[in-house]
Amino acid sequence: MEGFLPWQWCAVWWIIAIPFLVIGVIELRAMMKKDREYLPLLGVCGAFIFILSALKLPSVTGSCSHPTGTGLSTTCFGVFITSIIGAIVLLFQSLVLAHGGLSVLGANMVSMAIGGPVAGYAVYRLLKNTKVNIYVIVFIVTAVADLVTYIITSLELALAYPAQTGGIAASFAAFFVIFAITQIPLAIVEGCVLALVFKYVIELKPEMIIKLKIFSEEQIAKARGASGFLPGEVKA
Amino acid sequence: MIKNRKLELITIVAILGFIMVFLSVSSNGIYEFAGSDNVGSEKIAELTGLSVDSFTPLIPQYEPPSGEIESTLFALQASIGGIMLGLVFGYWLGQRKVSQKS
Numbered sequence: 001m002e003g004f005l006p007w008q009w010c011a012v013w014w015i016i017a018i019p020f021l022v023i024g025v026i027e028l029r030a031m032m033k034k035d036r037e038y039l040p041l042l043g044v045c046g047a048f049i050f051i052l053s054a055l056k057l058p059s060v061t062g063s064c065s066h067p068t069g070t071g072l073s074t075t076c077f078g079v080f081i082t083s084i085i086g087a088i089v090l091l092f093q094s095l096v097l098a099h100g101g102l103s104v105l106g107a108n109m110v111s112m113a114i115g116g117p118v119a120g121y122a123v124y125r126l127l128k129n130t131k132v133n134i135y136v137i138v139f140i141v142t143a144v145a146d147l148v149t150y151i152i153t154s155l156e157l158a159l160a161y162p163a164q165t166g167g168i169a170a171s172f173a174a175f176f177v178i179f180a181i182t183q184i185p186l187a188i189v190e191g192c193v194l195a196l197v198f199k200y201v202i203e204l205k206p207e208m209i210i211k212l213k214i215f216s217e218e219q220i221a222k223a224r225g226a227s228g229f230l231p232g233e234v235k236a
Numbered sequence: 237m238i239k240n241r242k243l244e245l246i247t248i249v250a251i252l253g254f255i256m257v258f259l260s261v262s263s264n265g266i267y268e269f270a271g272s273d274n275v276g277s278e279k280i281a282e283l284t285g286l287s288v289d290s291f292t293p294l295i296p297q298y299e300p301p302s303g304e305i306e307s308t309l310f311a312l313q314a315s316i317g318g319i320m321l322g323l324v325f326g327y328w329l330g331q332r333k334v335s336q337k338s
Contacts, residue, residue: 004280048321054314054317056271060261062267063267096309182272199243
């Protein structure tokens, strides 16, 4: 929403976003140098952010919004690399689509490419070593990353536009209804879709998930067992 | 080998449920299904007392001249993603096939 944030706030969000991008670039370069075989997985994660953030879906509240698709990348590569992919998508949208814009890019990055993934990653770390099924983890990570993105958007707008009565809290509530409530059904569907994609990644490239230490061999074996493969049956 | 397709089923059910909810919400015709961005813009206009049009980008930028062109560009974005996806999964499937043969 270009033009709707005063320049002071644009600057604040840019300043918050930049360190994440810098670390992201450093991490990305280190990863590329070490092993290029992760590149395809990065491609899949990026592809889904591209696809899902282009789909404006209708929701129960009678308005449309788009999912973010950052959950898969957050699970596989963490916050910083996700912030780079997210930033590329947002840049594309602000340059050719007038969806967002250069000055609010900082704010959009903080919500979609950073805030959502940070929350998702926190959930991932919390659930990683529990007995929860890994597909369920991906589902929750994705849904949380999506929802938090829009909660932060609401917060960004509320900070810039506090209501005359009730201040920031009141206008946060108003924006929350517009953005976050709309997002709930989308987040659920998105979570299912990305969990399914993760299942296919695991069926084809389980060794990559193990090597990146995303999930342990036992967790994957268990999940694959549940999806019809006997552990060891498809050892490439 | 019978594969367990539980996750696929859940996803299909979720998407169908989503479509059903959309159809029932849209059938009564009171909603316009505008983007939440636009709804948000109106809210800002309401809060500040300024009209939506008075907010202009701080940095001048390209704006698609019509909804048609905008939808093309969004489709382009999605197709870039789709191509990348097909490429990678195809690559992995091919890799698996080769490694199974040897």
